[in-house]
Amino acid sequence: MTGTISITKGPEFSRIMGLGVARGENVVPNADIIGPIDSSDEWIRKMTGIVTRVRAAEGTEMIDLAERASREAIANAGIEPSQIDTVIVSTITFPHITPGAAPVLADRLGATPAAAFDISAACAGYCYGVGQADALVRAGQSTYVLVVGAEKMSDYIDPTDRSISFLLGDGAGAVVIGPSETAGIGPTIWGSDGAGAGLVGQTHSWTEVRNGASFPTLRQEGPSVFKWAAFDMAPIALKAIAAAGLTPSDIDAFIPHQANMRIIDQMVKQIGLPSSVAIGRDIVDSGNTSAASIPLAAERLYRDGAVKSGDIALQIGFGAGLVYAAQVIVLP
């Protein structure tokens, strides 16, 4: 029996329609966390640029941060929650292997029966989500996609860990992506290097915990991760700029994952961005919020008056996996 199937065809372009954020309620200065790691405010500022990190208050869960950010993004996009037909949550801190955070969030928002799935791509999760949403909209598979990077990193911190604990914060950043008359999202350049899987991540597996090991926490080989991010990510960023048909001088804002200020500074050098480019440096006050860090840094740039609607931004995420993703976007 032969037949032909029909397929969907979407709009030519997609764009980010609205942004929303939620930060952990507590602003935690370096002084509050240096004791158990035998460090100093000066050392943390010098090594990472961090002055404070935001942490969720008692009783605030990762899904609560995701919901607050999502409601703001949906309102800023000028649509109703019921119009969202796809929910993507990028996270590594939803405390269940299943169900995923996305269907729970969709239910809370009133977006049921939206398609809903989580992305586990660590600090590249937000850019993975934006790339996925762009493809879904332009394929005609989805109309309005909610992409949320949401993390409660503080649930997985060992306060005595000197490699990563002091960097980490809690927060969520959400965007609604939908159809557009003009190009709003450039091609996503993404990839992985699983040979580096041991460089950053959970100390040990859940089955080891079941067999008697302690609750697992996050750690990293800091210098190795620094080297990879600071130097190997610049060519990816340049590819994303070229794929969007642009050159570095066309970029208005650079919004990298907020891993470490020293990484950001080296990336700016390696990419060769002009001094006129606004640079996301939210890590100073928010810390490293993993999948939430790029949308939080974008919000901070708006709040500081450093960017405006219509500006062209290069965003790049990179992290545990190792995984990475970058794209040029038009700021909503």
Add this chain to the structure above:
Amino acid sequence: MALSEQEVLAGLAEIVVEETGVDTADVQLDKSFTDDLDIDSLSMMTIVTLAEEKFEVRIPDEEVKNLVTVGDAVSYISSAQA
């Protein structure tokens, strides 16, 4: 093209000075990166990466802790070039 140890030292000193702002005269073979030149682990990785590019050698991450002095780094780069 293998360089002499003197040329490697000069090339490495350029990188160290650019990254840290120390005086070229301070970058001597017997100087410890951490204790004498006050270079932290992230600056060390930057120096190693730039040296890999300049001298067209590979310096594995696990090797870096063995490069205690400038002389250790010069020896390693010189051998890797051979």
